[in-house]
Amino acid sequence: MTAGTTAATTAGTTRYTQLGEALGTDFFSVQDQFTAEQWERFIAVRRFVDDEVLPDIGGYWERAELPWHLFRRLPELGIVGEDIDGYGCAGMSPMACGLVHMELHRGDGSLGTFLGVHAGLAMQSIAMCGSDEQKQRWLPSMATMDRIGAFALTEPDHGSDSIALETTARRDGDHWVLDGVKRWIGNGTIADLVIVWARDTDSGEVFGFVVETPAEGYEATVIPGKVSLRSVWQADIRLTGVRVPEENRLVGARSFKDTGRVLANTRGICAWMALGHATAGYDAALRYAMERKQFGKPLASFQIVQQRLVHMLADLTGMQLYCMQIGRLADAGRLSPTVAGLAKMNNTRTARKILSEARDLLGGNGILLEHHVVRHWTDIEAIHTFEGTETMQTLIVGRDITGIGAFA
């Protein structure tokens, strides 16, 4: 990239029109190791992000509006359904799944989170815990996004300790009756199929149920005032005597361990999401430092600025290597929940650092939505927290290396 080539000047203000677009940052040549399939998925989503997402996502974020036109493009790109084989699903390799989520988040966290909830959590719950008949019943229409999914685990009083969830499921003939409250449920107000995790009043075990909306007794309201991931909505859900037929109980979800299997699967993806946000921040900061002049010279010509950029690159390269290795392990079926947890912990923490630097390097422009960085800077906060906070991942890895559980 050449300094100054992308700035357009209008009415005395310099507009940094290409901030946000990919610079192709790959200092350690990790992309050389992509297979043709991985490369194809990665490039298709990268183009989609640069051409279609970046031009207008800021407005949707500001208005906290759902960008349906972008959501609808996901099945057209053939990336709905993660690594699930058959049923019209994407059937990507785990590494390609990671690359897709990375690129979506390089564009926008809300868009990536929408897909993460719909496919990574809801569809995967059905794929991992459903019978063949249940998969056949729901997955094809979810792959085309004719039906949208949600995953309802967290409760107002149980976040990190969701294992202690209090929502109940009482058997009543050939039905179950669900009662309880859920919080922070992505897509909860727009979903057609909501995977509700509830405790069987007889056995005390946690089961998974597919609630098809609208359903009597199912009430969802959008959580207002959110300053991260503004163009995807989370809901408070109240379940009051919601009747679910036995055929909608996920047959392979027999205890909280099965809920945990679904979550372990998406934990590694969160590391890729964080990499996407950090890449957006680094690319924007480098481009800006080359274009922006102060004291008669580009910012990039000052030693301290170069040092800050290099430190960001060093952190980013480390994140890329983490992701490549968890991708390889996942491809080989050897990614453990603990290793995925370490990657999530490292990458969300490092992404926060990089985005904070990037925001500052853009000066005042760093807090304007049109320059993208501040959107990523707020969005990474949600990813740092959801699907197991950075602290909980630390405690999980801590238990693994010491053999001592410090949180139960």
Ligand SMILES: Cc1cc2nc3c(=O)[nH]c(=O)nc-3n(C[C@H](O)[C@H](O)[C@H](O)COP(=O)(O)OP(=O)(O)OC[C@H]3O[C@@H](n4cnc5c(N)ncnc54)[C@H](O)[C@@H]3O)c2cc1C
């Ligand atoms: C934007 C967003 C989207 C989400 N989407 C979904 C969704 O689709 N479905 C769903 O089911 N859930 C969803 N969640 C919920 C998410 O998984 C929880 O927010 C997360 O697990 C943390 O729970 P909490 O917010 O209740 O925080 P808490 O558990 O109350 O934690 C608060 C703080 O205490 C720390 N802490 C907790 N326990 C310990 C301990 N033992 N030792 C030390 N520190 C501790 C935590 O690390 C954190 O820093 C979403 C959350 C957000 C913010």
